Amino acid sequence: MQRTILLIALFSVLTLCACQPDTESKPKKKSENETPVVVVVNYPLQFIVESLVGPEFEVLNPVPPDANPETWLPNDTMIQTIQKADLIVTNGANFADWVKKLSLPRSKVLRTSLSLKDALITVPDFEVHSHGTGGAHSHAGTVAFFWLDPALMERQAEAIAQRLIDIDPQQKESIAANLEKLKESLKSLSQKLDQLEAEYPGLHWFSERPVYQYLARRCGWTMHHLHWKQGTNLSKSDWDKLNTMQQEHKIPFLVWEHQPEKERVKDLTEHGVTSVVLDPLTVKPAQGDYVSEMQRQLAQLELFLKQRQTESSKSTN
Incomplete structure (x- = not known):
C-alpha cells in the first residue's frame, strides 16, 4: 500500500513539472521598457x-x-x-x-x-x-x-x-x-530646385564621379563624370578627355563634393572650367541639419550661376 502511494506521489510531481513553462527553450521577448x-x-x-x-x-x-x-x-x-x-x-x-x-x-x-x-x-x-x-x-x-x-x-x-x-x-x-x-x-528644397530648373534649363556639368545624377535629373541637367582620383596628378589623357567632352557638350562647370585643391582649381580655370562645391552630406554637417544645409548650398549654387550668367553676358557684349 505504501509503495502504491509513493508511486502516485512521484507521478504527480513529474506531471506538475512537465506542465511548467520551459523558460530556457523559448526566446526571450524584448522588455516593454527596452528601447529599440x-x-x-x-x-x-x-x-x-x-x-x-x-x-x-x-x-x-x-x-x-x-x-x-x-x-x-x-x-x-x-x-x-x-x-x-x-x-x-x-x-x-x-x-x-x-x-x-x-x-x-x-x-x-x-x-x-x-x-x-x-x-x-x-x-x-x-x-x-x-x-x-x-x-x-x-x-x-x-x-x-x-x-x-x-x-x-x-x-x-x-x-x-x-x-x-x-x-x-x-x-x-x-x-x-x-x-x-x-x-x-522638404518642400523648400523642391521649390528651390524648381526655380533653378526654370532659370537655368538644360545645363551640363562635370563631376569627379557619379554622385549628382538624381539632383541633375530633377533639374533637367546632365552630369558628366570624369572618374578622377583624389590626390593624384592628372595625365594628358585625363585632360584630353575633359577637353573633348567640354567641346562636345559646352560644359563650363565642375561640381565638387568637397573643397578641391587650389592647384586643381587653377588648372581647370585655364581649361575654361569653373569649380563649385556641393557637399552631398553623407556625413552630418558641422552646423544645422540636412534641410538647412541643403537650403544654404542651393542658395550658394544659385548665386554661382547668376554670377556666371552675368560674366557670360558681359563677354558677349
Whole structure:
C-alpha cells in the first residue's frame, strides 16, 4: 500500500513539472521598457529616422564623424552591436562596404533602394576608383545618392516609417505625423530646385564621379563624370578627355563634393572650367541639419550661376 502511494506521489510531481513553462527553450521577448535600436549607414538616413521618432527609439550611426561612410568598416565590438539592433536601415546600391561584408539578419535589414526601383539611375561606365585613403572602391553601376532629389528622399522616409511602425505599433500616429512634417520641410528644397530648373534649363556639368545624377535629373541637367582620383596628378589623357567632352557638350562647370585643391582649381580655370562645391552630406554637417544645409548650398549654387550668367553676358557684349 505504501509503495502504491509513493508511486502516485512521484507521478504527480513529474506531471506538475512537465506542465511548467520551459523558460530556457523559448526566446526571450524584448522588455516593454527596452528601447529599440535603429542602425543607419549614413547621415541622410540618420536625419530621416531622427525626424520620424523620439526617445522611444535609439538611432545609431556607427560611422565616426571623420570617416567615409562608403568605405568605413566596423570593429568586432561594433559588429556585435549592429547585429543585435532591431532595425538596420541601409541605402542600397552598394553604398556602404560594411553592409556587403557583414552577415546581417535579413529580417532586420531595410534596403531603402528597394522602394525606388522605378527611379534608379545606372551608369554604364563605372570603374574602380579611390576615395581618399579608403582604397579601391566601386559602386557597381547604380548611383547611390538618392536623397539629393527631395522626392526620392520622401519615398525613402515612407519606407522607413512603415518599418518603424511595425517595430512599435503604439507609435503609429506619432510617426505618421512626423512623416508629414518631414515632407513639409522638404518642400523648400523642391521649390528651390524648381526655380533653378526654370532659370537655368538644360545645363551640363562635370563631376569627379557619379554622385549628382538624381539632383541633375530633377533639374533637367546632365552630369558628366570624369572618374578622377583624389590626390593624384592628372595625365594628358585625363585632360584630353575633359577637353573633348567640354567641346562636345559646352560644359563650363565642375561640381565638387568637397573643397578641391587650389592647384586643381587653377588648372581647370585655364581649361575654361569653373569649380563649385556641393557637399552631398553623407556625413552630418558641422552646423544645422540636412534641410538647412541643403537650403544654404542651393542658395550658394544659385548665386554661382547668376554670377556666371552675368560674366557670360558681359563677354558677349
